Amino acid sequence: MPSIAALAADPSPLTREVVLADTRFVVRALRAGDAVALTAFLAGLSHTSRRFWHRDVEPAAAALDWIDAIGRHDKLRLVAHRAHRTDPLAGVVDLSFSLPAEAELSRYAGYGIALDPERTVRFGPCVADAWQGRGLAAALLPPAWDAVRLLAHDRVVLFGGVRAANHRARRFYLRHGFVEVGGFTNGDGDGIDMMLDLV
């Protein structure tokens, strides 16, 4: 099994091509040269998309942070863009291979579910507004699950849950096999925890 650091040195096992209608996309690990494209992706998100994914991050600072974190911590980020060009990004998937005790681990314990940190990954996708509703997030799932399996994990939970008001995302997750396991309220309002076991 490769480590996150090893995948940063050689991210080729993560690269996939997906086809959506007639458009070919490359899905691959975020890399150091993506700062401008990632900043533009974050800056271009609508208020609604930002509200549901990373909220008020400052685009250029977040892009630099995320690039600086490549291979160093728990995060593995995938990006999608049209084949044969690296800009603009059409989607970003956050995978986190850590489970903070005060967050998902304790929320799930409250639902009677003992998450195993050795096999549980946190997942948070975002598709550029112009591509939403066209099946891109669905197309990103097989490459994301391949990455999860590559790192020998097989249980997926939503990173920070999903906002209860994010009906579109909740429908999307349900359609793709996630189950709702409980609800919580925090400073951001009401959230729902959803989980998927990869088979």
Ligand SMILES: CC(C)(COP(=O)(O)OP(=O)(O)OC[C@H]1O[C@@H](n2cnc3c(N)ncnc32)[C@H](O)[C@@H]1OP(=O)(O)O)[C@@H](O)C(=O)NCCC(=O)NCCS
């Ligand atoms: C939630 C999110 C990731 C879904 O991504 P998406 O690419 O729009 O998802 P899909 O296109 O695969 O599916 C969404 C809708 O498009 C429809 N759709 C799927 N494939 C389609 C296709 N080929 N043609 C037309 N519509 C299609 C689906 O039926 C679905 O319809 P619904 O909204 O009525 O349920 C996206 O809306 C997003 O990034 N939102 C902002 C950030 C966010 O909320 N992230 C989740 C945080 S928990």
